[in-house]
Amino acid sequence: MKILVTGASGLLGSRLVRELLSRNYEVIAIYNRNPILVDHERLVKVRLNIVDKTSLEDLILKTKPDVIVHAAAYTDVDGCERDKAYAWKVNVEATRSIVRAARVVKSHLIYVSTDYVFDGEKGLYKEDDVPNPVNYYGLTKLVGEELVRASDLLYTIVRPSAIYGVGGSKKSFAEYVAEKLSRGEKVYALVEQYVSPTHNTLLAMAIAEIVEMRPMGILHVAGERMNRYEFATKIAEALELPVELVEKASVKDMKYWVAKRPRDSSLDTSKAKSLLKTKFYDISLALELFKQEWLEAKSR
Numbered sequence: 001m002k003i004l005v006t007g008a009s010g011l012l013g014s015r016l017v018r019e020l021l022s023r024n025y026e027v028i029a030i031y032n033r034n035p036i037l038v039d040h041e042r043l044v045k046v047r048l049n050i051v052d053k054t055s056l057e058d059l060i061l062k063t064k065p066d067v068i069v070h071a072a073a074y075t076d077v078d079g080c081e082r083d084k085a086y087a088w089k090v091n092v093e094a095t096r097s098i099v100r101a102a103r104v105v106k107s108h109l110i111y112v113s114t115d116y117v118f119d120g121e122k123g124l125y126k127e128d129d130v131p132n133p134v135n136y137y138g139l140t141k142l143v144g145e146e147l148v149r150a151s152d153l154l155y156t157i158v159r160p161s162a163i164y165g166v167g168g169s170k171k172s173f174a175e176y177v178a179e180k181l182s183r184g185e186k187v188y189a190l191v192e193q194y195v196s197p198t199h200n201t202l203l204a205m206a207i208a209e210i211v212e213m214r215p216m217g218i219l220h221v222a223g224e225r226m227n228r229y230e231f232a233t234k235i236a237e238a239l240e241l242p243v244e245l246v247e248k249a250s251v252k253d254m255k256y257w258v259a260k261r262p263r264d265s266s267l268d269t270s271k272a273k274s275l276l277k278t279k280f281y282d283i284s285l286a287l288e289l290f291k292q293e294w295l296e297a298k299s300r
């Protein structure tokens with residue numbers, strides 16, 4: 001089976017490529033500015049800016065993947081607010097191209113969306129709760145979802161929340177916390193913002209299972225609900241770093257934020273739990289994996 005992955009150099013995509021290769025699939029992996037740090041005889045790496053519709057559609061039409069995992073996005077929430085035209089091109093127009101080409105070659109499309117499609121007034125959102133994004137990033141991701149749903153494709157929309165782990169080009173919140181604490185520096189983490197921190201390796205394993213099962217519709221694949229402060233504390237405990245260096249912060253202190261964030265965008269994952277074998281929601285397992293991966297990356 002042939003799988004095309006966009007966003008293959010990102011936090012999720014870098015783990016997903018490894019996971020799919022380990023399951024013996026052929027993988028076509030798209031990256032743009034940052035490299036994919038793995039080589040394999042079944043891996044074809046393609047450097048492509050997905051804003052270039054013609055090249056993107058041509059690649060899909062030529063390679064005819066059985067499944068496309070569309071994980072690429074302009075994920076900088078404040079950046080999307082500042083440059084709405086670019087956010088629209090990457091998150092909406094590129095998704096439109098993928099849908100168009102996927103229909104021709106009849107690929108199953110797995111669209112990676114976000115908890116930020118919700119306004120955060122309720123928390124523990126279920127798949128059929130009504131989205132109402134509070135920022136432009138969330139809006140563009142929701143329009144992407146709607147393009148997928150309105151097509152006649154076979155599709156799965158996967159919504160994770162606050163992805164963390166090792167991999168990709170930028171540091172995730174968990175790596176930032178681990179690095180600061182290991183240098184003996186204080187970490188400030190929000191008490192008001194609730195999310196469902198999702199470990200990238202476990203999410204990649206869950207998506208690989210979805211590639212195999214191809215369930216139709218929306219699935220919330222995310223970790224346990226907690227605020228950022230609780231999450232930072234759990235990271236400190238798991239990595240045996242000084243918990244007392246984790247300090248509470250308030251949204252009022254986030255003066256550099258341009259975009260509004262949902263207060264509680266945590267996700268109810270009952271549906272995915274009943275469908276998938278991967279223990280994607282288990283924070284102890286996730287932090288155990290994170291610890292191993294972080295120590296391994298540090299020793300390189």
Ligand SMILES: NC(=O)c1ccc[n+]([C@@H]2O[C@H](COP(=O)([O-])OP(=O)(O)OC[C@H]3O[C@@H](n4cnc5c(N)ncnc54)[C@H](OP(=O)(O)O)[C@@H]3O)[C@@H](O)[C@H]2O)c1
Binds near residue numbers: 141161
């Ligand atoms: N991070 C989170 O907390 C979070 C939470 C919920 C949902 N999500 C969703 O999960 C998915 C994966 O997120 P992530 O955290 O792995 O993102 P990430 O680390 O920011 O990586 C983004 C990926 O998209 C690629 N990309 C961006 N613009 C592109 C362009 N114009 N052309 C081609 N590729 C482009 C990047 O390629 P280069 O780096 O090579 O340029 C990179 O591979 C996204 O769809 C995101 O919306 C993320």
